[in-house]
Amino acid sequence: MRSFDYSPLYRTTVGFDRLFDMLENSVRSDWPPYNIEKNGENDYRITMAVAGFGLDEVELVQNGPELSVTGQRKPDQQNREILHRGLATGNFKQVFKLADHVKVKAANIHNGLLSVDLVREVPDELKPRCIEIGSEARAVPLQDSGNKQSIDSEPQRKVA
Template identity: 55%
Template sequence: MAMGFDLTPLYRSTVGFDRLFDMLQQAARAEGMGSWPPYNIEKTGEDEYRISMAVAGFGESEIQVVQQGNTLVVSGQKHPEPEGVEVLHRGIATRSFKQSFNLADHVKVLAANLENGLLTIEMKREVPEALKPRRIEIATGGQKAIRQDNAAQPQIGIAKAA
């Protein structure tokens, strides 16, 4: 099943996030999951993303958003109809759903909000300092490179005669 949106422009404007978009697209194609409920994946900042899902008819207590490792699972289960209610026409979907999204490394879910039938999930990629690139000084000619460790260096001095 073809997806309703094209992520090609996002590939051109991001470096290092190709895996995130590939995994999100694969998840949408798997087992017809891209069909219902409809959703958008948006890049809202340099390292910020949003998934918006149209879940009209579902209440906050009927939806679960769970992140475990690099997997985000959004599922919905409607409560049974109240006793004595006979539905003559059902135009609002009430079927259960489960959407799985594979997230790139270091992507964390910050918040989920349900308003006017739209579930929004805010995410951010937070790379730990230890994994961020660092600049390495290059020595020139006969100079020795300055060591970047924090080990104490022995002090060499000349003793003065008293």
């Protein structure tokens, strides 16, 4: 990961401190790594590598078309000195945009992988339906200044 030095910009800008703080402390969008799979016509699965996070440290929230996965580590209670930190220990938040009518069916953590099963459930009233076409000719009343006509009949003509 690249690290940028924003100190020269601090000297030439006023009032942008918060922006530079956000850039320096920004959350990585590529971590934790994840896969999105299509398991059927309406079945999907998101698999995220969340090694080291417990069940009580990962939260899934679906708010309309957004699925938010947040990992918040609890503070380490053990007093130990770490000589090399190679494992990622930071918090994360990943937001997925879901299509219409996609809902979370199940979620579980196994061997450091969070699996979120999704299903698209389109309501019956929104599904395409076949409409039967009849062959019987029917008279349809038309509103024309008080005269009712039918589609099958000829219009009345006045002879002068």
